Amino acid sequence: MKKKVTGKDVAKAIGVSAMTVSRALNNSPHIDETTKKRVLNAMYNLGYTPNHIARSLVLKRTYTIGVVIPEFTHSFFPEVIRGIEEVVNNSGYRLLLTHSAENHKQEQAALSTLRQNRVDGILISTIQNVKSNKYYRELRNLDIPVVFFDRYFRNIGVSSVGVNDRKCSYKITEHLIQHKYRKIGYLAGHKNIYIAQQRKKGYQQALNDYGLPIVENLILDSGFHEEDGYKAVKKLLNGKKKNIPRGIVAVNDPAAIGALQALNENGIEVPDDIAIVGFSNDIRGELIQPPLTTLDQPAYEIGVRAAKKLIAHITNESEPVEQILIDAPLIIRKTCGC
Amino acid sequence: MKKKVTGKDVAKAIGVSAMTVSRALNNSPHIDETTKKRVLNAMYNLGYTPNHIARSLVLKRTYTIGVVIPEFTHSFFPEVIRGIEEVVNNSGYRLLLTHSAENHKQEQAALSTLRQNRVDGILISTIQNVKSNKYYRELRNLDIPVVFFDRYFRNIGVSSVGVNDRKCSYKITEHLIQHKYRKIGYLAGHKNIYIAQQRKKGYQQALNDYGLPIVENLILDSGFHEEDGYKAVKKLLNGKKKNIPRGIVAVNDPAAIGALQALNENGIEVPDDIAIVGFSNDIRGELIQPPLTTLDQPAYEIGVRAAKKLIAHITNESEPVEQILIDAPLIIRKTCGC
DNA sequence: TTGTACGCGTTATCAA
């Protein structure tokens, strides 16, 4: 294990001051070209690597962006990170990645880690079972800029980037209605999540706009995962016949996939007996039988937009707080039956 | 934007020295319990967050581990990261994530970034088109420990964690042989990648051990992606009949999935006309028609083992260099036809 | 163009 070479070592090696080394490194105009070359040469020969830690300490900027993601397994977040990563790297920043595992304590710890590391800004997608947004309101008072992505809150003075859940949910519900479905049920996500609320509202508004009644019994309690959709449909099939819809709008793809499995197991033909649509364009939706009609949640773009907005906040003190909504295109496959 | 509170501020607020604050923070035994409580209280009231940057500068340790991954889209690496993350978090480290995008320049930049940030160690899965391992040999001479994961080199004095490619490839080839397949082809990955070489060797050795000839024409040039498998099989089907095998061992699942698509498009029944097996247990393998027989590359475990080994190297100067090989269990589904 | 002095926020060391 070699000892680390410092700027001073480089300076000593060629008989200049540490400042000259620093100037060579940072392309200062106040340095002779010849001297600069000598320094650069010596750096290379000695295997010098600038100490970003020390640099950060004096500059009070780390050029590092912190990310908090709630889960890793789903294909969505890795894709978002790819988008973030693209922007961040091209802007000379680094990425410090943390993980909340859908757990409040871990999320707090993650935020604390990022702050201790003095990241210049934070991108966060919150955990799901948020009881109140009081905690997140405080992020506004943090000493560094924050941008929410995918899962967000409005009206708390923090910028966010997400899909236009309400509008898109409306769109896919409308798609079913336009194809003559009338009795349309809903597979709901967690009540406390803003996006779940919005998607439900979109579903309800579509029914409303087309003069269809909103039937509470057709709205099934569920969650965001396969097992949630699976259980909800199992329960539905064991319940009263009159509560069984002709079409189902699911809060997301995993829930739809779980539901589809339950339907398949019970010999119910999709879409002939019951149609079903999802939300998020999970990688499996295309392969499952029958292929799932869904909305393409543009993960990569969400990452890109969120990262850009955050860097704007970092760079420009007066960058306006904004709720950025991205449209999710409809992907028509087989489960809608058209 | 509030000004950041320092330890000095906390000290001043209650009339102690900065050292006392530091001691309270680090659970030093040389501090009075009452004083400690006063300090902790003041920290809370002032909203103090320790500056990890400054701490790292003096301690010469960042408690940060750097990761270089070659790609993000595939489901494999996110899962590895989950494993790494688990270990790293529970050991009081942080994760600095970088991305090489299968590109040599970006990989070098990533390593440079990590070194500049003075990470305590590096986990790296190398890019694919490596011409020589000369570059990676130099990692051994780095001033910090390195551990390869998934894609690695042997005999260059650096620890690594990966699946036992040769043995597992042997195992899945043997599976085909034992089910009476005789004319078995191979969909090869890149020549320069160690794991591709190993998998090919496993395939060849299985043929050999069972007294089957190794026919060069049955070994198809290919790559690691869907389109590579797709093209290779298209070419095969347009070529001479005698070169068409009864079974195909693919270097990995994406290649197998691409190949399967080509077979489907040409009306070739799998497994009745041609059987095919993959390697890596891609999330899609289960859903594709027919479901893919493959080997379950234990991504999470690879991440865990690699992170543990790295931390061992960091903590213990004389931790032995080791090539850790993990077994990939066989997952029998439909494409092998048994 | 180059160098010197100082400070960034923290901790190790030694003295009180």
Place this chain on the structure above:
DNA sequence: TTGATAACGCGTACAA
């Protein structure tokens, strides 16, 4: 148990 001082590696401000 507590505090003063120096040091970590670098950049800003100023002087030469």
